[in-house]
Amino acid sequence: DGVRYHHCRYDNNGETSGANIPIEARIIAVADYIDLARTPKEGREPCTDEELIEKLKNERGGQFDPVLVDVAIDLIRSGYVASKINDDVEEDMDVVDFSNAILERVLTEYTEEMKTKAQKDALTGLWNRQYMAQTVNSFLSVNGANGALLMIDMDNFKNINDVFGHIAGDDTLLALSESLSENIRGDDVVCRLGGDEFVAFIVSAKTRSDIENICKRISEGFLNRLEKIDPRIQTSVSIGVALSRTDGHNFESLYSKADKALYFVKQNAKGSYHFYSEPSKSAGKGDSESSESVLYKILNVHGDNQTPGGPGLSRIINFVEQYTLHSQQKVQ
Numbered sequence: 001d002g003v004r005y006h007h008c009r010y011d012n013n014g015e016t017s018g019a020n021i022p023i024e025a026r027i028i029a030v031a032d033y034i035d036l037a038r039t040p041k042e043g044r045e046p047c048t049d050e051e052l053i054e055k056l057k058n059e060r061g062g063q064f065d066p067v068l069v070d071v072a073i074d075l076i077r078s079g080y081v082a083s084k085i086n087d088d089v090e091e092d093m094d095v096v097d098f099s100n101a102i103l104e105r106v107l108t109e110y111t112e113e114m115k116t117k118a119q120k121d122a123l124t125g126l127w128n129r130q131y132m133a134q135t136v137n138s139f140l141s142v143n144g145a146n147g148a149l150l151m152i153d154m155d156n157f158k159n160i161n162d163v164f165g166h167i168a169g170d171d172t173l174l175a176l177s178e179s180l181s182e183n184i185r186g187d188d189v190v191c192r193l194g195g196d197e198f199v200a201f202i203v204s205a206k207t208r209s210d211i212e213n214i215c216k217r218i219s220e221g222f223l224n225r226l227e228k229i230d231p232r233i234q235t236s237v238s239i240g241v242a243l244s245r246t247d248g249h250n251f252e253s254l255y256s257k258a259d260k261a262l263y264f265v266k267q268n269a270k271g272s273y274h275f276y277s278e279p280s281k282s283a284g285k286g287d288s289e290s291s292e293s294v295l296y297k298i299l300n301v302h303g304d305n306q307t308p309g310g311p312g313l314s315r316i317i318n319f320v321e322q323y324t325l326h327s328q329q330k331v332q
Contacts, residue, residue: 001022001024001025002022002024002025002027002028003025003028004025005021005022005025006025006026006028006029006032007029008021008025008029009062009063010026010061010062010063010064010065010066011061011062011063018065021065024103026064026065026068027068027099027102027103028099029063029064030056030064030065030068030069030072030102031072031098031099031102033055033056033059033063033064034052034056034072034076034098035098037051037052037055038052049076049077052076053073053076053077056069056072056073057069057073068102071102071105072098072102074105075098075101075102075105119131121191121192123170123173123174123192124173124174124177124192125177126177126180126181126190126191126192126198127189127190127191127192128191128192129191129193129194129199131189131191132189132191132199132201132251133251133252135189135201136149136189136201136250136251136254137250137251139187139201139203140244140249140250140251145203145244146203146243146244146245147201147202147203147243147244148201148202148205148211148241148242148243148244149199149200149201149202149241149242149243149244149248149251149254149255149257149258150199150200150201150202150211150214150215150218150239150240150241150258150273151197151199151239151240151241151242151255151258151259151261151262152176152180152197152198152199152200152218152237152238152239152262153196153197153198153237153238153239153262153266154172154173154176154196154235154236154237154238155235155236155237155238155266155270155271156234156235157169157172157195157196157235159235160172160233160235164230164232164233168229168230168233171229171230172226172229172233172235173192173196175222175225175226175229176196176198176222176237177190177192177198178221178225179217179218179219179221179222179225180198180200180218182217182221183214183217183218183221184200184202184204185204186203186204187203187204188200188201188202188203188204189201199255199258200218202214208275211241212273215239215241215273216273218237218239219236219237219239219271219273222237223236236270236271237271238262238265238266238270238271238272238273239262239265239272239273239274240257240258240259240260240261240262240263240264240265240273240274240276241258241261241273241274241275241276242254242255242256242257242258242261242275242276242277243275243276243277246277247276247277257276258276260276261274261275261276262274
């Protein structure tokens, strides 16, 4: 492939152009050009490094792959010198050496850059789900590691697209992504799952209060940005929270629990946050407890529940009585 396609121009129209030209052929094309420019010919002095760099720039995106031109220029400026041609060395050895140098740089840097780009969301620049899952699982594999997974969803997003258009919808998504990025620290990581759904994994927060403050700052930062975009857009942010030590020990389990906590917010108090592990606390709506909350307490009673007539049984009976009264009041 290197031999067959290295004469193809990068900017040609057709199947043998651009990224469709095999990478080895694109590399050889650049190296061959450099070799010819450096090799003295009858009636022509070899190019200086600066002359060569200027020639390469002129062909960047034209004859040659622009990324490979950048790599080659960087190699030249860093002092790389290919094997000198003499009577004992075949002329093509210079091309081989420089091709290998470019290939090594491409494999170690260019491919890593492409891998990073592939792991990021095109609109927001945030990480994607695959990267998030790998990062969270890697972090939690360390014994004693602790963190909080935040499932973040924009309320009534479809209405924004329908009423204000998709450009306004994109601006709104960017506003939320900026607020999320602003409120992460150190090893925290945030990703866009797709649409109006985001996930953040917080390890910088040490207490529940810290996590609550982060949730509040995300919401406030988003609404402040939204006000500047278009004050007519009415939306909010709902957040479900799952804690690694109590709710799950890998990304999938935490994701599932945070999603359930988010669903609770959506059903009870949009524009707020809710911890999966404490459904007894309503999501920012009043002081009364829901029937679901009281039932949760019944199922999580602590005490001597194994002893007939013990204190645990009395507490269960007490909770059942409270729940029955609560249900009657609700019906009334």
